[in-house]
Amino acid sequence: MKTTAAARVEPSPRETLDSVVIRFAGDSGDGMQLTGSQFTTATADAGNDLATFPDFPAEIRAPAGTTYGVSGYQIQFASHDVLTPGDTPDVLVAMNPAALKVNSEVLKPGGLLVVNTGAFSTNNLKKAGYDSNPLEDGSMDRFRILSLDINKMTLDAVKDVGLGAKESNRCKNMWTLGLMYWLFGRERDQTVAWLKHKFAKNPKVAEANIAALNAGHIYGENAELPHGIHAYEVPAAHLTPGEYRNVSGNEATAWGLVTGAQLAGLKMMYGSYPITPASSLLHQLARLKHFGVTTFQAEDEIAAVAAAVGASFSGSVGVTGTSGPGIALKSEAIGLAIAAELPLVIINVQRGGPSTGLPTKTEQSDLFQAVVGRNGDAPLVVLAAATPGDCYYMAIEAVRMAVKYMTPVILLTDGYLANSAEPWPLPDLDALQPFPVQFHRDPEGFHPFLRDEQTHARVWAVPGTPGLEHRIGGLEKDRTTGHISYDPHNHHRMTKIRHQKVAGIARDIERAKVDQGEGEGDLLVVGWGSTYGAISQAVEVLRERGHDVSHLHLRNIWPLPEGLGDLLRSFNSVLVPELNFGQLTMLLRAEFLVPAESLTRVTGQPFRVAGLVEAVEERLQRSAE
Amino acid sequence: MSTNSPEKYSRKDFTSDQEVRWCPGCGDYAILAAVQRTLPSLGSTPENTVFISGIGCSSRFPYYMNTYGFHTIHGRAPAVATGVKLANPELDVWVITGDGDGLSIGGNHLLHVLRRNIDLQVMLFNNQIYGLTKGQYSPTSQVGQVTPSSPLGSIDQPVVPTRFALGAGATFVARAFDISKKLPEALTAAREHEGAAFIEILQNCPVFNDGVFDLVTDRKTGPAYQLWLEHGQPMMFGANGEKGLRFNAKTLSLDVVTIGEDGVTEQDIIIHDETNHQLAWMLTDLPDVVALGVLYRNRGPVYNESVETQRELAEERFGGPDLHALLRQGHTWTVT
Numbered sequence: 001m002k003t004t005a006a007a008r009v010e011p012s013p014r015e016t017l018d019s020v021v022i023r024f025a026g027d028s029g030d031g032m033q034l035t036g037s038q039f040t041t042a043t044a045d046a047g048n049d050l051a052t053f054p055d056f057p058a059e060i061r062a063p064a065g066t067t068y069g070v071s072g073y074q075i076q077f078a079s080h081d082v083l084t085p086g087d088t089p090d091v092l093v094a095m096n097p098a099a100l101k102v103n104s105e106v107l108k109p110g111g112l113l114v115v116n117t118g119a120f121s122t123n124n125l126k127k128a129g130y131d132s133n134p135l136e137d138g139s140m141d142r143f144r145i146l147s148l149d150i151n152k153m154t155l156d157a158v159k160d161v162g163l164g165a166k167e168s169n170r171c172k173n174m175w176t177l178g179l180m181y182w183l184f185g186r187e188r189d190q191t192v193a194w195l196k197h198k199f200a201k202n203p204k205v206a207e208a209n210i211a212a213l214n215a216g217h218i219y220g221e222n223a224e225l226p227h228g229i230h231a232y233e234v235p236a237a238h239l240t241p242g243e244y245r246n247v248s249g250n251e252a253t254a255w256g257l258v259t260g261a262q263l264a265g266l267k268m269m270y271g272s273y274p275i276t277p278a279s280s281l282l283h284q285l286a287r288l289k290h291f292g293v294t295t296f297q298a299e300d301e302i303a304a305v306a307a308a309v310g311a312s313f314s315g316s317v318g319v320t321g322t323s324g325p326g327i328a329l330k331s332e333a334i335g336l337a338i339a340a341e342l343p344l345v346i347i348n349v350q351r352g353g354p355s356t357g358l359p360t361k362t363e364q365s366d367l368f369q370a371v372v373g374r375n376g377d378a379p380l381v382v383l384a385a386a387t388p389g390d391c392y393y394m395a396i397e398a399v400r401m402a403v404k405y406m407t408p409v410i411l412l413t414d415g416y417l418a419n420s421a422e423p424w425p426l427p428d429l430d431a432l433q434p435f436p437v438q439f440h441r442d443p444e445g446f447h448p449f450l451r452d453e454q455t456h457a458r459v460w461a462v463p464g465t466p467g468l469e470h471r472i473g474g475l476e477k478d479r480t481t482g483h484i485s486y487d488p489h490n491h492h493r494m495t496k497i498r499h500q501k502v503a504g505i506a507r508d509i510e511r512a513k514v515d516q517g518e519g520e521g522d523l524l525v526v527g528w529g530s531t532y533g534a535i536s537q538a539v540e541v542l543r544e545r546g547h548d549v550s551h552l553h554l555r556n557i558w559p560l561p562e563g564l565g566d567l568l569r570s571f572n573s574v575l576v577p578e579l580n581f582g583q584l585t586m587l588l589r590a591e592f593l594v595p596a597e598s599l600t601r602v603t604g605q606p607f608r609v610a611g612l613v614e615a616v617e618e619r620l621q622r623s624a625e
Numbered sequence: 626m627s628t629n630s631p632e633k634y635s636r637k638d639f640t641s642d643q644e645v646r647w648c649p650g651c652g653d654y655a656i657l658a659a660v661q662r663t664l665p666s667l668g669s670t671p672e673n674t675v676f677i678s679g680i681g682c683s684s685r686f687p688y689y690m691n692t693y694g695f696h697t698i699h700g701r702a703p704a705v706a707t708g709v710k711l712a713n714p715e716l717d718v719w720v721i722t723g724d725g726d727g728l729s730i731g732g733n734h735l736l737h738v739l740r741r742n743i744d745l746q747v748m749l750f751n752n753q754i755y756g757l758t759k760g761q762y763s764p765t766s767q768v769g770q771v772t773p774s775s776p777l778g779s780i781d782q783p784v785v786p787t788r789f790a791l792g793a794g795a796t797f798v799a800r801a802f803d804i805s806k807k808l809p810e811a812l813t814a815a816r817e818h819e820g821a822a823f824i825e826i827l828q829n830c831p832v833f834n835d836g837v838f839d840l841v842t843d844r845k846t847g848p849a850y851q852l853w854l855e856h857g858q859p860m861m862f863g864a865n866g867e868k869g870l871r872f873n874a875k876t877l878s879l880d881v882v883t884i885g886e887d888g889v890t891e892q893d894i895i896i897h898d899e900t901n902h903q904l905a906w907m908l909t910d911l912p913d914v915v916a917l918g919v920l921y922r923n924r925g926p927v928y929n930e931s932v933e934t935q936r937e938l939a940e941e942r943f944g945g946p947d948l949h950a951l952l953r954q955g956h957t958w959t960v961t
Contacts, residue, residue: 041956190956245957259948269712289939291946294711294932299737303704306697306734310677310708313695314716318708336698426952463693463709463716466672471641471688473696474680483643484688 014185014233019078021086022180025103026095026116028061028071031173036073037421038177038194042186043077044246044423047236050077051533053085053606054419058276058359065119065127070102079235083387083533085420087608092143093176095119095150097128104140112229113143114179116172118151144228148219150175157215158208167205171212178216185233188213240425247424249388249417249530250277253321253347254284256395258291259429260345261317263396264403265436267292269311270319271304273326276359277415278349281321301329305346309333312342313472315439315462317399321347324366325356327373327410334408335374338498340472341449341458343402343409347395350414352604361604362416364529365580370410371558371587377495379502381409382558386532388417389424394555396432401508403437405501406457412557414579416606417530443467448482456501502559509556512564517543517550520570523620526596527577528554528584531607535577538612547620554584565592575599575619577612634665639674641691647682652803652828656750657689660719663809664692667816674717677706679726682757683750683828686721700731703738706745714929717816718745724765725755728784732764739793741928742820746812749786749823750803752830753837760833772833787920788909790823791902796925797822798905800917802842803829807853807918814919820927827915841915854908854918859894862914869894870911879907881914899923 022039026032033054043050055072062069076086092107094100096119107113115135125133134140135147154172155165174195181188192210199206220231261268270293272282286295294316298304301322308318318337320330327334327348337344350366352358370382381401385394391413398409440446440459448470450459461468470482478485479494514524516539527535532553539551552567554560568574568588574596576585582598589596599615601607639661647653664674674692678684680699687694693716697705706720720738727735727749738747754772755761762772762779765786769778790798797818801811803826815822827838841850852862852870860870863883870879871893882889898904905921 044956045958047960239960241960243953243957243959245953245955255948255952258946258951262946262948267712269708271708288951289936290943291948291951294936296707296711298704298707299733302701303707303734303737306701306704307708307711309697310695310705310710311712312708313705314709314712316712318712332698333701340695426957429948429952462713463675464673464713466670469671469692469694471690471694471696473687473694474698475696 014231016233016235018080018234019076019082020091020184020232020234021074021076021089022091022093023072023074023089023103023106024093024176025070025072025099026093026173027064027098028057028059028069029064030071030095031170032071032073032095035173035177036075038191039180039186040075040246040421041190041194042181042188043075043184044244045190046186046234047239048077048079048234049082049237049239049423050075051082051085052421053416055605056360065096065098065124067098067102067128070099072099072103077234079237081237083537084606084609087610093180095172095176097124097130097134100134101128101130104134107143109142111143112146113140114146114148114176116150116176117147118149118172144226146226146229148179153215153219154212157212161204161208161211163204163208168208171208174209175212175216178213178218179220180216181213182217182220183231185231188217239423243426244423245426246421247388247392248419248421249385249391249413250280250349250419251284252388252391252424253385253395253411253413254281254288256392257285257319257345257399258288258293259392259432260396260399261292263432263434264317264399265434266315266317266403267294268317268319269294269296269308270321271296271298271307271311272321273298273301273304275301275323275326277351277418278321278323278326278347280418281347281349301326302333305330305333305344308344309337309340309342312337312344313340313463315460317343317345317403319345319347321349323349323351323359324353324369327366327369331374334380335376335378336474337408338374338378338380339474339476341406341498343406343460345395345398345402346408346410348410348412349418350412352602358604360415362414362530362606363579363602363604364412364414364531365583365602366412367528367557367580367583367587370412377499379499380407380558381405381502381505382412383409384412384529384555384557385417386529386553386555388420388422390555391417392427400435401505403460404435404457405455405505406460407502412529414530439465440468441465446470447480448472449477449479451497456497456504506559506562509561512552512561512567514550514552514567516540519550519567521550522548522572523550523616524568524571524574525549525551525577525616526554526568526574526584526588527551528557531577531579534607534609534612537609538616541609541613542616547617549616549620557584557587560591565594568592568594568596573597573619573623575616577601577607577615579607634670636661636665638671639664639691641689643688645689646685648832650829650831651682652752652830653683653686653750655803656748656808656826656828657686659808660812661690663812666809667813669717669816673715674719675709676719676721677702677709678721679723679731680757681723681726681755682830683721683723684726700726700729701734702726703731703734703747707738707741707743710743710745710929711932714744714933720745720747722747722749724749724751724753724763724786728764728786728789732789735789736793739790739795739821739823742794742796742925743928744820744930746815746822746824749825750828751786751825752828752834753783754830754834756830756833785910786825787823788906790825791906791909791921795823795921796820796923797919798921799824799919800827800915801825802827802838802917804842805917811918814922818922820925850914852911852914852916854897854899854916854920856897856899856919856922858897859891860897861894868914871895879911881912
């Protein structure tokens with residue numbers, strides 16, 4: 001915890017802190033994700049800036065008490081700008097021995113460990129792989145420990161409600177949340193209201209949870225805490241005035257798609273097959289039928305994209321969402337949309353690969369798959385969102401490009417963006433530029449591959465329009481009639497047109513510019529996607545330390561923005577941190593013949609700021625030698 | 626064309642300017658002609674009709690129709706058609722597929738488009754062979770069929786397309802053959818059905834599987850092997866209508882019997898009830914005779930109608946599309 005020196009002189013019962021990182025950890029069934037998200041909402045209400053990182057196992061309910069069943073939720077909140085969920089927690093809440101086992105290594109020395117001793121039975125210790133109780137054998141002495149039998153205190157708090165033992169015990173996360181609210185001075189009202197709403201049909205459960213929440217809070221107020229443990233305060237951050245909400249990447253993506261379709265003046269068809277971590281897009285959109293959204297839970301990934309392609313043919317915005325393995329299955333149909341030149345938006349919420357890989361962990365390893373992963377010369381547009389809130393704007397951009405250029409667009413997000421939340425200034429809807437689609441209606445001289453001279457986009461003529469009956473498909477078409485053509489020269493020219501159409505979109509996007517630092521110098525750090533926050537903070541630290549480092553973040557992966565090559569060549573060296581084995585690096589080297597170097601990390605976890613700072617300093621050291 | 630009333634359309638209006646490129650003698654010609662002749666009589670208009678196909682000889686079909694058409698990818702036509710229909714339920718959507726496209730690579734999509742009961746027609750051209758890839762055995766080829774990929778005879782057990790469709794939960798299952806005069810009748814019934822209509826069309830491939838259905842389709846031998854079904858009528862067939870189907874309660878199957886032999890009378894012949902699923906199941910694969918016409922027809926919830934109903938329900942419950950409210954659902958706060 002960073003302590004503000006000035007605040008110490010204040011005769012306050014609460015110690016004032018600049019920023020805090022808390023990790024809630026427990027069994028998959030302990031409700032840690034709910035606890036974390038409630039704490040997040042209360043923290044946003046308190047005016048802090050924040051970033052979160054839910055980290056949960058692929059198993060829905062792994063056997064209780066095991067290390068692989070541990071579910072975690074990390075939040076960093078501060079009185080200043082927060083871009084990442086924090087490298088290492090200041091506070092660890094461990095609901096059982098397994099949660100302690102998995103997370104105690106990352107807790108800062110001197111950090112606060114809140115531990116539920118009620119779950120520290122011999123059996124649970126054994127399941128977690130402890131030979132002796134770590135709370136008694138001195139192995140946790142480097143932390144400040146708050147040992148509480150949360151199980152027992154929860155049961156005491158809710159016994160008057162009259163629930164069964166199992167349901168009573170389930171309230172322990174709310175007891176813990178109540179205590180954490182007291183420790184960090186958060187309000188309970190919002191959570192109380194949320195519980196009442198969530199358990200509206202089961203008022204006793206609501207009552208018990210509220211009782212537990214209050215009991216945890218009261219415990220904090222009254223108990224004599226061990227030496228060195230007291231309450232804290234994290235003053236509000238100076239956020240830009242306006243209306244805010246917390247938003248996760250998948251929420252923002254879903255809302256962006258809907259907004260995009262509205263700006264285009266079209267209905268939207270979302271075809272999808274459930275897959276982690278993209279399923280919540282389907283859940284979100286299924287609730288938005290009144291926005292002209294049709295969701296189609298298809299029989300498989302191929303049908304999901306094929307239906308989206310069919311919908312686009314019919315004049316809707318066809319959208320499909322999935323993760324890497326699903327994209328692999330959709331590749332042929334994406335190629336069809338390229339050949340037929342139909343709009344199609346494809347969301348890839350990337351996860352660890354190859355194959356099934358790490359379904360619940362984050363990675364950026366589908367860049368090659370997105371840019372080049374199809375048969376034939378098959379160019380399309382690839383975009384990448386940088387933050388949860390950015391997913392909203394990039395989804396709108398994906399729809400805009402798809403309908404304007406009659407092309408598939410892949411939007412890359414990832415598991416980290418999908419599930420992480422950040423306070424998000426609500427967009428000014430009036431400021432969003434509409435891009436109404438005009439279907440072709442004139443039969444005069446019509447053929448389906450008539451093109452706009454500027455954009456090279458072919459006309460969009462939808463079934464139901466008299467006089468424009470035509471046939472399209474995956475076979476090569478004559479560029480002047482739209483009929484099947486095996487003519488060698490025609491194929492060469494059509495391939496070139498498809499290439500030029502996508503390449504030309506570079507003129508329709510922002511020129512390359514650095515996000516932080518000067519436009520020339522010693523080292524340019526180039527990132528893309530969800531690593532924005534970590535790279536941005538790392539570069540800030542590096543610049544504070546006097547290094548001549550700049551940061552450029554790509555949201556347009558293909559085509560790349562204009563001016564990028566010149567910018568890359570304006571630095572002595574270029575470093576590309578990626579959560580893969582150097583995919584953007586290879587793309588930049590291939591495109592611009594620059595000696596870009598790769599900084600790779602593929603652990604299923606986001607970059608840590610400290611890790612990046614260290615790696616960049618090492619790199620600078622080497623070039624200095 | 627929009628000013629024309631539907632009945633003014635003729636075969637010509639549904640015929641595209643593209644030269645048909647199937648092999649001479651291919652059964653697809655007859656099917657194409659039947660479709661082009663039938664559509665005008667159904668009140669269809671070229672602009673509201675969409676043909677969607679996968680890959681294979683049959684899947685070239687849309688190019689020859691002067692309607693909207695989409696020649697998609699192998700096996701996926703039912704999925705593309707689903708999207709087309711959901712995006713615009715006003716369209717009359719036809720899926721053209723073959724035994725390889727629809728039952729091998731695309732078997733999954735065919736299963737699901739039928740069970741969902743999306744309002745469209747699926748015409749499956751069954752020639753029991755892969756034509757476009759030059760003659761390998763298909764999922765409907767008979768055991769023992771010698772082809773380049775089965776030099777010692779196919780060892781695959783064939784799928785019975787109508788049986789597959791019934792198993793998938795299709796609400797309309799019919800069978801016809803390419804050169805049959807009654808094909809337009811089957812197409813008409815399919816088009817009039819609300820929900821997914823499946824028609825298997827036995828189709829001759831003169832190059833790689835010539836004559837495979839000759840016994841059934843030949844003008845001379847045919848009548849002895851064609852059982853044309855009519856709802857409410859006894860199931861009789863034969864060169865002189867002397868044969869029929871009798872239910873065997875012991876084996877729970879249908880026996881072919883001859884009237885006048887072994888004391889069989891017309892009273893013994895069972896009446897076709899196209900709403901009877903069990904009966905339809907027995908009709909899919911009869912010994913010594915092929916049931917043609919509508920095997921099964923029943924009402925079921927139509928997927929695209931349910932989609933519309935839910936949309937209306939959502940609009941009723943949540944009102945119009947209000948982005949401002951959408952972004953503010955749940956908890957928001959104001960920083961001053």
